[in-house]
Amino acid sequence: MTVSPATTPATASFTSMDVSTAEQWAVVGAETAKHQGRVADRVLLLLGSLADVVDGFAVDQLTHCLQTATRAERAGADEQVVVASLCHDIGKAISVPNHPRIAAEILRPYVRDEVTQAILYHQEFQGRHYFHHFDMDPNLRDGHRNEPWYPLAEQFADEWDQTSFDPDYPTEPLAHFEPAVRSVFATPHSF
Ligand SMILES: [Fe+2]
Numbered sequence: 001m002t003v004s005p006a007t008t009p010a011t012a013s014f015t016s017m018d019v020s021t022a023e024q025w026a027v028v029g030a031e032t033a034k035h036q037g038r039v040a041d042r043v044l045l046l047l048g049s050l051a052d053v054v055d056g057f058a059v060d061q062l063t064h065c066l067q068t069a070t071r072a073e074r075a076g077a078d079e080q081v082v083v084a085s086l087c088h089d090i091g092k093a094i095s096v097p098n099h100p101r102i103a104a105e106i107l108r109p110y111v112r113d114e115v116t117q118a119i120l121y122h123q124e125f126q127g128r129h130y131f132h133h134f135d136m137d138p139n140l141r142d143g144h145r146n147e148p149w150y151p152l153a154e155q156f157a158d159e160w161d162q163t164s165f166d167p168d169y170p171t172e173p174l175a176h177f178e179p180a181v182r183s184v185f186a187t188p189h190s191f
Pocket residue numbers: 064068088089161
């Protein structure tokens with residue numbers, strides 16, 4: 001069987017990095033950019049996998065994320081904020097204890113810093129609504145009072161996230177958000 005050159009992926013031929021060339025790295029860079037759409041594909045897959053993460057809540061984590069994003073969108077939030085709201089608990093697909101940091105790192109190259117910080121610290125802001133059940137300080141958010149992203153983190157936690165465990169709320173499906181996910185993850189702005 002012959003393989004058309006047009007469909008053969010370009011590959012750099014180095015077998016260890018210390019013998020690589022700039023030209024080979026240009027191939028890797030071009031191939032990586034060509035496959036950027038894979039990022040949105042993987043984000044959507046991870047979000048979908050949250051459907052089987054329930055852990056005792058009234059709704060599964062996919063529904064919770066969709067409902068949080070639905071509330072953000074209906075409040076007039078911009079595209080980055082809506083997608084960040086959708087992805088804020090995506091880390092729970094892998095590990096609950098460090099889930100805010102996983103989500104923030106997935107988002108960081110694609111959204112403005114204010115949005116990354118609101119997701120990174122969202123649990124400290126959520127704490128106002130439930131940390132007293134764990135003998136934890138419900139006012140951890142106060143340590144961020146002077147940060148420029150404080151108002152967004154506060155609105156996210158108080159109005160959209162902590163309210164989104166309602167099985168009866170009219171929540172948009174994942175397909176509704178797919179264009180926004182593809183738009184936000186189309187271009188990395190930083191490393
Ligand atoms: Fe959440």
